Amino acid sequence: MAMVKIRLAYPRDAGHITQIHLSDAPSQVVAATDPYTRWYHGGPWMHPLTACKYIKRVTHRGGKIFLAVAKYPIGEADVWESHEWHTRILHISLLWVHLKYRNRGVGSSLMNHIVQYASRIGVTYITTWPEESALSFYDKWGFRLHLPQTYVKLHARNWHLKYERLPFTPRKLPTTFTLLLGKTQCSREHWEIVPWEVKLLNRYKVTRFFALHGTVQNLPYYLYLTKWPWDDRYRAYLWVKEKDPIFIPFIQQLAHDNGWHYITTVVPNKLLPRNNCTRIKPINLWRRG
Numbered sequence: 301m302a303m304v305k306i307r308l309a310y311p312r313d314a315g316h317i318t319q320i321h322l323s324d325a326p327s328q329v330v331a332a333t334d335p336y337t338r339w340y341h342g343g344p345w346m347h348p349l350t351a352c353k354y355i356k357r358v359t360h361r362g363g364k365i366f367l368a369v370a371k372y373p374i375g376e377a378d379v380w381e382s383h384e385w386h387t388r389i390l391h392i393s394l395l396w397v398h399l400k401y402r403n404r405g406v407g408s409s410l411m412n413h414i415v416q417y418a419s420r421i422g423v424t425y426i427t428t429w430p431e432e433s434a435l436s437f438y439d440k441w442g443f444r445l446h447l448p449q450t451y452v453k454l455h456a457r458n459w460h461l462k463y464e465r466l467p468f469t470p471r472k473l474p475t476t477f478t479l480l481l482g483k484t485q486c487s488r489e490h491w492e493i494v495p496w497e498v499k500l501l502n503r504y505k506v507t508r509f510f511a512l513h514g515t516v517q518n519l520p521y522y523l524y525l526t527k528w529p530w531d532d533r534y535r536a537y538l539w540v541k542e543k544d545p546i547f548i549p550f551i552q553q554l555a556h557d558n559g560w561h562y563i564t565t566v567v568p569n570k571l572l573p574r575n576n577c578t579r580i581k582p583i584n585l586w587r588r589g
Contacts, residue, residue, distance in 0.1 A: 304374065304406055306413040309365035314351035316373040321345040323399035345376075345396075363393075366413055368406045374398045377410040381423065384478055389587075390418045392428040411441050415588075425589035429483060438586055446587035448569040453562040453578040454536075454548065456555035463550060464514030465523075473522050473539060480547060481565045482524075482537030483583065516550045523554075525563070536565040548573050 309317065321342060322330050329341045338346035344354035358365055358378060368375030378394040392414060397406045418426050427446065430438045509526040522539040536551055548571055555563045566583050 304368040304370050304409050306366050306368055306409060308359075309355050309367045309373075309376070311352045311355050313367060313373055314348040314355060317345055317351045317355070317367075317376055318348050320373065320376055320396055320398045345394075364417070366410060366417075368397070368410050370401075374401045375406040375410055377414060379414060379417070381421070383475060384427070386478070387425060388423055389425045389427050390414070390421075390423040392426065395428070395434075407437060408441075411437075415441070418589075423589075425587050427585055427587045429583060430586055438588075441588060443586040443588045445584055447585035449566050449583050449585060450569055450572060451564065451580040451583050452567050452572070453564050453580065454551050454555065454567075454573070455562045455576040455578065456560055457549070457552040457576045458556045459549040459553045461516060461546075461550060461553045463516035463553070465512040466514055468511050468513045468522065477520075477522055477539040477541055480538050480540045480543060480571075481551065481567055482535070483566050517546055519544055519546065521547065521550070534560055534563045536563045538565070543568075543571075545571055547571075552576060 325342060325346065329338060329346065332338055332341075335347040335349050339350050344350035355365060363378060363380045366377045366379070367373040368377075375397040376394065377392060377396075380391045380393060382389055382391055395407060395410060397410075414426065426443075428438065428443065430443070509524070511525070512523045514521065520541060524537040524539075526535045526537075527533070534555070538547055538551065540547060548567065551563055551565065555561070562578075564580070572579075
């Protein structure tokens with residue numbers, strides 16, 4: 301195929317981005333026209349309306365969406381600059397190529413551009429959460445397993461912990477705090493659920509989220525909890541200054557105090573509790589640099 305060019309995405313590219321992600325989607329998802337149905341089965345990229353909103357949000361908050369373009373966009377890569385444990389990183393939250401153009405160098409063109417961009421802005425490390433099918437691709441580009449983690453259910457338990465909790469606005473999260481629980485790609489600039497999704501899908505107002513800050517045993521924390529309309533799970537993202545095991549019981553205590561059975565989140569394997577925890581699947585962070 302002809303050489304592809306890499307450029308930034310614009311809201312007008314939403315239709316092509318949608319086609320990239322629908323290229324290998326189940327037929328029932330492709331046939332759906334409702335934005336909510338598409339979003340539920342794969343994210344904001346699955347419908348032009350939500351994809352347009354997504355592009356605007358990412359670029360407004362400092363992220364970059366790179367497109368591999370032949371005659372039209374055939375591949376996409378989304379990256380976020382962040383700080384994880386006082387280290388400046390560039391995180392690849394998405395790298396996707398149209399089914400028709402896979403194994404033809406499109407993904408490598410996008411990755412090469414990301415590596416050059418990281419070097420240009422002075423980032424030391426590049427991280428990602430690769431799919432199992434993409435491990436060989438990332439291995440070829442020098443990525444290695446960096447942080448073994450597990451997606452888990454932390455079951456409610458009364459530890460009799462005393463803690464302070466006050467509401468806060470997620471955008472006011474201090475940069476000195478680093479994500480301990482929850483996927484790294486949902487960084488300070490990239491919360492999993494944001495107001496535009498609620499407004500766009502206003503007929504599903506049961507979607508809820510809230511953010512708290514305070515201290516537990518004199519350790520400061522910032523906590524973000526989300527609940528989606530299609531299940532009863534609360535998902536936790538916890539930002540702290542110290543890697544302290546006390547925060548796992550804190551999440552279990554929070555579930556107990558609110559009458560929930562459990563909270564789901566991503567936990568570093570080193571902090572996994574032996575009891576009151578159900579492991580769902582491994583989610584490993586890979587790093588290059």
